Amino acid sequence: MASNWKVRAQLSGDVTTVKALISHPMETGLRKDKKTGKVIPAHYITNLTAEHNGKSVLDALWGPAVSANPYLSFRFTGAKKGDSVKISWVDNQGQSDSHTVQVA
Amino acid sequence: MKRRTLLKGSLSAGVLGVAAGAGLLTPQMVLAAWPKAAFDAKSVDSAVKTLLGSDSLSASNDITITAPPIAENGAVVNVAVSSTLKNAESISLLVEKNGSPLAASFNLSAQTEPFVKTRIKVAKTSSVIAVVKSGGKLYSAGREVKVTIGGCGG
Numbered sequence: 066m067a068s069n070w071k072v073r074a075q076l077s078g079d080v081t082t083v084k085a086l087i088s089h090p091m092e093t094g095l096r097k098d099k100k101t102g103k104v105i106p107a108h109y110i111t112n113l114t115a116e117h118n119g120k121s122v123l124d125a126l127w128g129p130a131v132s133a134n135p136y137l138s139f140r141f142t143g144a145k146k147g148d149s150v151k152i153s154w155v156d157n158q159g160q161s162d163s164h165t166v167q168v169a
Numbered sequence: 170m171k172r173r174t175l176l177k178g179s180l181s182a183g184v185l186g187v188a189a190g191a192g193l194l195t196p197q198m199v200l201a202a203w204p205k206a207a208f209d210a211k212s213v214d215s216a217v218k219t220l221l222g223s224d225s226l227s228a229s230n231d232i233t234i235t236a237p238p239i240a241e242n243g244a245v246v247n248v249a250v251s252s253t254l255k256n257a258e259s260i261s262l263l264v265e266k267n268g269s270p271l272a273a274s275f276n277l278s279a280q281t282e283p284f285v286k287t288r289i290k291v292a293k294t295s296s297v298i299a300v301v302k303s304g305g306k307l308y309s310a311g312r313e314v315k316v317t318i319g320g321c322g323g
Contacts (some may be wrong), residue, residue, distance in 0.1 A: 093290075095268075111203040120231045121284040123285075130264060130272035132245045132288035139275070140282040153229065 070164040074150040081168055083115060086150050095130035110135065115155040117144055119152040125130045144168045171172050208271050213263050216271040217300055220261060222301075226300060228306035229254065234299050236314050240291060243316040249286035254303040257283035261302075266295030283295060 071086040086109070095109025107129060115123040122141045144150075146168055153163035194195035218224040235249040250260050260283065261274040274291045284299065291297065296311040 091293075100176045113223040117280070122281045124278075126203060126274045126276075128271055128273060129271065130267055130269065132290055136247075136286075136288045138249075138284075138286035140284050141278070141280050144281065148235045169199070 070152075070162075072150070072152055072164055072166045074144070074166050074168045075143060076146055076168050079142050080140050081117075081142070081148075081150070082140050083138065083150055083152075085115075085164075086117075087132070087135050087137075087152075087154065087162075089135060089154075091129065091135060093132040095129075105163045108156060108158055110156045113137070113152065115139070116149075116151045116159055117141060118148050119151075140154065184277060198271055199310075200225055205286065207274075209269055211298045213265055215296060216263060216269070217261070217307070220271065220274060221259070221302055223301065223307060226309040227306050229301070229310055232299055232301055232310035234297060234310055234312040235286075236297050236312050238313070239315045239317060243291045243293065245288050246291045246297075246314055246316075247286070248297055250284070250299040251303075252283040252301045252303075252306060254283060254301055256297060257301050257303045259302045260285050261300040261303070263298040263300065264289065264291050264295050265298060267292050270298075272313075305318060 067086040072129055074081050074083045076097050090108050092105050092108040096105050099106055110127050113125040113127060114121055115144045115166055148168045149165050150168060151165040155161040170273060201202045204220055209218050209219035210219055214224045231253045233251050236246060240246045257277055259276045262272045263270040264272055273287060274287050291314050294315045297314050298309055300307055300309045
């Protein structure tokens with residue numbers, strides 16, 4: 066699924082702060098379409114991982130209670146400028162996407 | 170009779186579709202197992218127990234939850250959790266009054282700081298609970314978020 070990503074990894078001192086904004090509907094499966102009255106099928110990210118130079122730094126499990134167009138920020142140590150940070154996700158419908166940025 | 174079998178057939182196909190939708194049928198690209206039972210749990214205790222193997226939480230002052238005291242829009246509530254606990258292995262976020270309290274859980278590596286910030290849905294005024302696993306023990310802290318719907322933010 067092609068999606069919009071906004072990811073930044075900013076090094077400050079020894080700590081890299083990663084901020085990511087992902088476009089995803091995060092449907093709970095509880096809402097109804099107002100026009101048709103049909104339940105909108107659940108569609109949400111279940112797993113998200115972040116890797117620093119190929120090594121996992123964060124492994125997130127998400128449920129439908131994460132807001133639409135999820136935002137995530139976290140910090141890790143041990144990175145240098147120019148290192149790669151890769152964020153990937155998988156949702157409950159089997160779609161997936163990933164995005165890589167360089168530590169700035 | 171034929172109509173009946175057809176109905177049955179389509180019904181089971183429907184069930185299969187729901188199962189796939191709910192994540193019962195593992196998609197090919199799943200990176201790690203997704204603990205469906207923990208996300209389906211209806212209480213904080215059972216969600217924590219299913220996810221982390223224990224429900225003995227000790228209240229801790231070493232966990233800081235940053236969340237707005239009043240959220241005008243419960244669909245987007247900014248929550249940040251940070252902790253000074255050493256060797257934090259995971260941070261889990263739960264919303265007590267949500268139908269399914271578990272919102273998200275983050276497993277941290279040794280080089281990851283015990284800090285996450287994200288946006289979650291809070292159905293109604295509720296306590297937002299953060300559970301931090303450190304050294305095999307569970308520590309928790311809570312913070313009340315008031316959700317006003319249709320009001321004027323009061």
